[in-house]
Amino acid sequence: MSDATLPTAAAPARRETGRARRESRRVQFVLIAVSLAFLLFFLLLPLATVFVEAAARGWEAYRAAITEPDALAAVRLTLLVAAIAVPFNTIVGIAAAWAIAKFEFRGKNLLISLIDLPFSVSPVIAGLVFVLLFGAQGYFGSWLQAHGVKIVFALPGLILATVFVTFPFVARELIPHMQSLGSADEEAALTLGASPWRTFLTVTLPNVKWSLFYGILLCNARAMGEFGAVAVVSGKIRGETNTMPLHVEILYNEYMGPAAFAVASLLAGLALVTLVLKTLLEWHYGDAIAASRRH
Amino acid sequence: MSVAVTIEAIEKRFENFPALRGVSLDIQPGELVALLGPSGSGKTTLLRLIAGLEEADRGRVLFGETDTRDLSLRERRIGFVFQQYALFKTMNVADNIAFGLRSRPRDARPDAAEIRKRVKDLLELVQLPGLDKRYPSQLSGGQRQRVALARALAIEPRVLLLDEPFGALDAKVRKDLRAWLRELHGRTGHTTVFVTHDQEEALELADRVAILNDGRIEQVGSADDVYDHPATPFVCEFLGEVNKLPVKVVGSQAFFDNRPVLGGLTQNQGGAAALYVRPQHLRIVDETPLALPGTVEHLRRNGPLRRAEVAIDGLKKRLDVDLASQVAPAIGERVKLRITHGNLFAAA
Numbered sequence: 113m114s115d116a117t118l119p120t121a122a123a124p125a126r127r128e129t130g131r132a133r134r135e136s137r138r139v140q141f142v143l144i145a146v147s148l149a150f151l152l153f154f155l156l157l158p159l160a161t162v163f164v165e166a167a168a169r170g171w172e173a174y175r176a177a178i179t180e181p182d183a184l185a186a187v188r189l190t191l192l193v194a195a196i197a198v199p200f201n202t203i204v205g206i207a208a209a210w211a212i213a214k215f216e217f218r219g220k221n222l223l224i225s226l227i228d229l230p231f232s233v234s235p236v237i238a239g240l241v242f243v244l245l246f247g248a249q250g251y252f253g254s255w256l257q258a259h260g261v262k263i264v265f266a267l268p269g270l271i272l273a274t275v276f277v278t279f280p281f282v283a284r285e286l287i288p289h290m291q292s293l294g295s296a297d298e299e300a301a302l303t304l305g306a307s308p309w310r311t312f313l314t315v316t317l318p319n320v321k322w323s324l325f326y327g328i329l330l331c332n333a334r335a336m337g338e339f340g341a342v343a344v345v346s347g348k349i350r351g352e353t354n355t356m357p358l359h360v361e362i363l364y365n366e367y368m369g370p371a372a373f374a375v376a377s378l379l380a381g382l383a384l385v386t387l388v389l390k391t392l393l394e395w396h397y398g399d400a401i402a403a404s405r406r407h
Numbered sequence: 408m409s410v411a412v413t414i415e416a417i418e419k420r421f422e423n424f425p426a427l428r429g430v431s432l433d434i435q436p437g438e439l440v441a442l443l444g445p446s447g448s449g450k451t452t453l454l455r456l457i458a459g460l461e462e463a464d465r466g467r468v469l470f471g472e473t474d475t476r477d478l479s480l481r482e483r484r485i486g487f488v489f490q491q492y493a494l495f496k497t498m499n500v501a502d503n504i505a506f507g508l509r510s511r512p513r514d515a516r517p518d519a520a521e522i523r524k525r526v527k528d529l530l531e532l533v534q535l536p537g538l539d540k541r542y543p544s545q546l547s548g549g550q551r552q553r554v555a556l557a558r559a560l561a562i563e564p565r566v567l568l569l570d571e572p573f574g575a576l577d578a579k580v581r582k583d584l585r586a587w588l589r590e591l592h593g594r595t596g597h598t599t600v601f602v603t604h605d606q607e608e609a610l611e612l613a614d615r616v617a618i619l620n621d622g623r624i625e626q627v628g629s630a631d632d633v634y635d636h637p638a639t640p641f642v643c644e645f646l647g648e649v650n651k652l653p654v655k656v657v658g659s660q661a662f663f664d665n666r667p668v669l670g671g672l673t674q675n676q677g678g679a680a681a682l683y684v685r686p687q688h689l690r691i692v693d694e695t696p697l698a699l700p701g702t703v704e705h706l707r708r709n710g711p712l713r714r715a716e717v718a719i720d721g722l723k724k725r726l727d728v729d730l731a732s733q734v735a736p737a738i739g740e741r742v743k744l745r746i747t748h749g750n751l752f753a754a755a
């Protein structure tokens with residue numbers, strides 16, 4: 113009796129799972145299509161437009177736009193600011209991540225929140241803060257002026273603003289990774305007789321090198337691309353305090369669209385290089401990254 | 408090479424939690440000592456204190472005559488094997504083992520050829536020849552443990568410290584490594600302290616076992632000492648299964664329910680007491696003046712052992728009895744139990 117009913121009970125069940133699988137495939141298709149469409153219209157299309165517009169007047173015009181003295185000065189300034197801000201944030205970021213991951217101290221949670229501050233504050237406000245502190249009418253303005261130090265509307269201001277805005281990248285990449293690793297490796301190195309410095313160089317740093325590299329990559333991309341904070345402290349003196357993003361804006365506002373897009377294409381190129389490096393990193397060292405994150 | 412370790416009245420607090428409350432222990436040169444206790448008993452803290460990875464609030468640790476408070480981690484020269492081994496993931500096996508030698512100050516550092524030779528010898532010692540180019544992620548748990556041991560031995564430690572050395576391994580590998588470690592210790596003769604929560608491991612492996620509970624050492628002694636003559640009820644319960652029987656001591660006899668159950672007592676502590684009896688120290692007998700009548704309620708098999716649960720009149724908890732003979736009683740059968748050995752503790 114029960115034998116006879118069993119197959120009929122099982123058959124609809126199998127059909128059910130078949131339908132469920134078909135439905136999940138449909139959901140999968142819809143999700144992928146939506147994501148792709150979004151990426152296409154909001155990310156890929158604008159990026160492509162930059163290059164198309166930059167190339168619209170031909171190679172000569174493009175070359176002229178990016179070799180024009182003000183443009184070259186902007187490129188140089190951008191590279192200089194990044195060359196100072198990124199190493200600085202790397203070192204301080206490692207120190208902060210180390211402190212947070214390896215030690216227990218009062219105010220640790222406050223420090224973690226502070227590291228995120230630049231992400232939650234509008235870059236414009238960050239810029240204004242520095243003007244308020246170091247500008248001619250600022251708190252330290254008269255003192256700085258008396259000693260002949262120029263911060264706002266000069267290179268130091270640009271660096272300060274960039275450091276502020278890009279600080280979290282390295283620290284935020286490192287903290288979770290270092291926390292998950294714990295301190296056993298360092299303790300092992302110390303008991304084996306290694307000095308703290310050697311322990312840091314040969315154990316800690318290699319353990320987190322991929323996170324560190326990734327953090328530096330993101331930090332650099334943002335340092336070169338930062339607009340808001342830099343715009344406030346720069347004063348936009350052409351050939352002197354104009355970084356690439358500022359230069360692009362000025363050109364565009366002066367109806368020099370092709371030139372603006374030419375310089376913009378350099379910035380976009382930087383973004384692509386970052387993306388490619390990151391992807392290569394993950395391809396080639398995916399195993400190493402996974403291995404160093406294990407345990 | 409190996410030194411005596413003297414632990415003197417160590418106290419250590421974490422925040423408001425007292426981890427160690429006055430611990431003293433003398434370890435002879437070349438001795439293999441187990442720190443045994445449940446989690447939270449302070450055994451790992453004590454090990455880390457000997458290593459210098461923690462600092463004591465009070466008390467001190469001596470290596471031979473030297474107060475270790477005056478020594479840096481490098482000067483202590485301890486070989487520490489971490490619970491999860493803490494092998495350097497970005498270095499291969501050979502570089503892991505050579506790390507300690509390469510970390511020495513320049514004038515004390517062996518040259519590259521010497522280091523290579525030492526790595527090779529150590530890999531042979533831990534029976535992993537030819538694995539020098541592997542990375543830790545390519546090794547099995549047991550192999551990692553051996554590499555960690557080789558790395559610790561490379562610096563010619565004065566004291567070898569192992570934190571739950573077999574904790575992360577499966578049962579079969581544990582057994583093999585246990586025998587191997589015992590043999591290795593016999594050959595190298597390092598003063599060795601290891602932490603474990605597994606009483607079987609501690610009893611089998613160690614020359615002496617220190618049993619910790621709640622930040623204090625309850626007893627120190629050889630495996631036979633602590634197992635046969637536990638100093639406290641905690642030690643008795645922690646080292647193996649045990650039945651508890653509330654008794655009254657009068658003269659040299661212990662009475663349960665006004666019936667004498669154990670005679671020939673020499674401890675003259677009259678009054679209420681708790682008698683701790685291991686399952687193998689209960690025997691089913693035909694007739695004897697000192698016997699506990701009961702009913703067999705349940706029969707179990709526990710590996711090679713057969714065990715009966717016997718309900719005793721006037722006792723809530725059934726007694727576990729290991730069956731010595733091949734003839735098992737039937738369930739429901741009335742039996743008489745004789746206690747061949749027991750430990751008496753004053754009732755708390």
